[in-house]
Amino acid sequence: MLSVCQMRRIDLKKANVARSNTIRDINRQIVLNYVRERGPISRAEIAHETALQRSTVSLIVEELRVDGLIEEVSGESTGGRPPILLSLRTADAVAIGVDVGTNRTIVATSDLAGRVLQEESFETDPDAEETTRQIIERARKLIRRNNETIEGIGVSLPGLVHPDGSELFVPTFNWRDLPLSKELNEATGLPVTMDNDANAAALAELWFGRPEIREVRDFILVLVEDGVGTGIVFDGQVYRGENGAAGEFGHMTIGQGAPVACASGSRECWEAFASERSALARYKNLTRGLNGNADVTFSTLIDSALRGEGPARQALKATANYLGIGIANLIRGLAPEAVIVGGPIVRAWPVIADDIKTTVETTICRGLPSTHIMASTLGPEPTLMGALSLVLASKFASVSVT
Numbered sequence: 001m002l003s004v005c006q007m008r009r010i011d012l013k014k015a016n017v018a019r020s021n022t023i024r025d026i027n028r029q030i031v032l033n034y035v036r037e038r039g040p041i042s043r044a045e046i047a048h049e050t051a052l053q054r055s056t057v058s059l060i061v062e063e064l065r066v067d068g069l070i071e072e073v074s075g076e077s078t079g080g081r082p083p084i085l086l087s088l089r090t091a092d093a094v095a096i097g098v099d100v101g102t103n104r105t106i107v108a109t110s111d112l113a114g115r116v117l118q119e120e121s122f123e124t125d126p127d128a129e130e131t132t133r134q135i136i137e138r139a140r141k142l143i144r145r146n147n148e149t150i151e152g153i154g155v156s157l158p159g160l161v162h163p164d165g166s167e168l169f170v171p172t173f174n175w176r177d178l179p180l181s182k183e184l185n186e187a188t189g190l191p192v193t194m195d196n197d198a199n200a201a202a203l204a205e206l207w208f209g210r211p212e213i214r215e216v217r218d219f220i221l222v223l224v225e226d227g228v229g230t231g232i233v234f235d236g237q238v239y240r241g242e243n244g245a246a247g248e249f250g251h252m253t254i255g256q257g258a259p260v261a262c263a264s265g266s267r268e269c270w271e272a273f274a275s276e277r278s279a280l281a282r283y284k285n286l287t288r289g290l291n292g293n294a295d296v297t298f299s300t301l302i303d304s305a306l307r308g309e310g311p312a313r314q315a316l317k318a319t320a321n322y323l324g325i326g327i328a329n330l331i332r333g334l335a336p337e338a339v340i341v342g343g344p345i346v347r348a349w350p351v352i353a354d355d356i357k358t359t360v361e362t363t364i365c366r367g368l369p370s371t372h373i374m375a376s377t378l379g380p381e382p383t384l385m386g387a388l389s390l391v392l393a394s395k396f397a398s399v400s401v402t
């Protein structure tokens with residue numbers, strides 16, 4: 001059952017005096033989340049599970065239907081009239097997600113359940129104005145195509161993002177204080193929410209990830225791509241820290257002489273040892289002098305490893321070992337219930353899982369609680385789900401959380 005009572009200490013600087021409809025708002029979110037997670041579900045079942053009055057449930061359901069969040073569907077008949085059940089309304093595209101990657105940028109729509117409906121992509125241009133122009137063009141097209149059902153735009157960026165979207169820094173392209181959020185808002189008239197890619201992917205994992213993760217309230221998402229980023233979830237929400245700068249563990253010092261430099265030019269950072277680029281550099285070293293390694297990509301490297309090719313497996317396993325070292329440090333410091341590894345590397349899980357887990361087990365001192373280490377189930381593009389979640393999660397999140 002969902003817990004209404006969160007033992008979070010009240011921050012008197014931020015607390016609003018409870019409005020008379022606060023309880024009603026909370027109950028509304030509870031009913032909505034029952035439909036989201038357990039639907040199709042009947043009004044009677046919701047009343048039974050929540051111990052809310054049947055009449056209260058009916059009133060809330062009516063409100064959620066009018067707002068277009070849920071709909072009635074027919075259940076399986078067991079002889080008589082088929083029961084009327086409630087389900088999340090998924091007829092329309094309601095969110096646009098913009099996933100700005102270091103190579104490609106994806107602009108996509110999804111329904112309320114997070115199903116991607118339309119998707120377009122282009123090569124990210126190092127020129128910020130050009131990338132912004134292309135994003136706006138595609139967002140406008142998708143808005144037109146959907147007859148104004150889109151309610152908001154979420155943007156995930158491979159860099160630092162201030163929670164209000166006003167300041168950001170994308171080291172790969174040296175973008176600073178990019179007015180993307182403002183320009184996108186002005187061009188579309190829609191609210192725009194922006195966040196760091198790993199934070200956004202962690203949010204997606206929390207709301208749209210595998211069921212066993214949705215039950216976990218403290219976890220860390222390790223996003224492995226061109227760089228390594230982490231999104232920290234504490235008590236069921238993303239921990240952003242001062243100015244949104246938390247989670248930069250990709251730049252913690254792991255050692256010296258990494259195979260590549262991190263996005264800021266250091267060869268001592270975790271991402272210099274554990275990113276896709278580091279795996280590719282290891283592979284090229286291992287196959288130096290051999291033909292055919294010039295146009296290898298991270299994706300073809302995984303293909304080769306899954307086929308059993310020695311150097312490809314070796315390059316990925318060495319990378320997994322460094323992933324394990326960094327994850328062990330995170331576990332020591334934060335003791336999360338779970339660590340989730342996300343990004344394209346997840347496809348190589350059969351090759352790397354044991355190496356990651358063994359390194360973590362042998363590195364961590366005994367006596368610490370064991371942490372589950374698992375692969376993300378959000379597919380190869382968890383950051384696109386992240387961008388969409390920035391819009392979708394706000395519809396389901398508890399109103400008491402600001």
Ligand SMILES: [Zn+2]
Nearest residue numbers: 251262266269
């Ligand atoms: Zn660094």
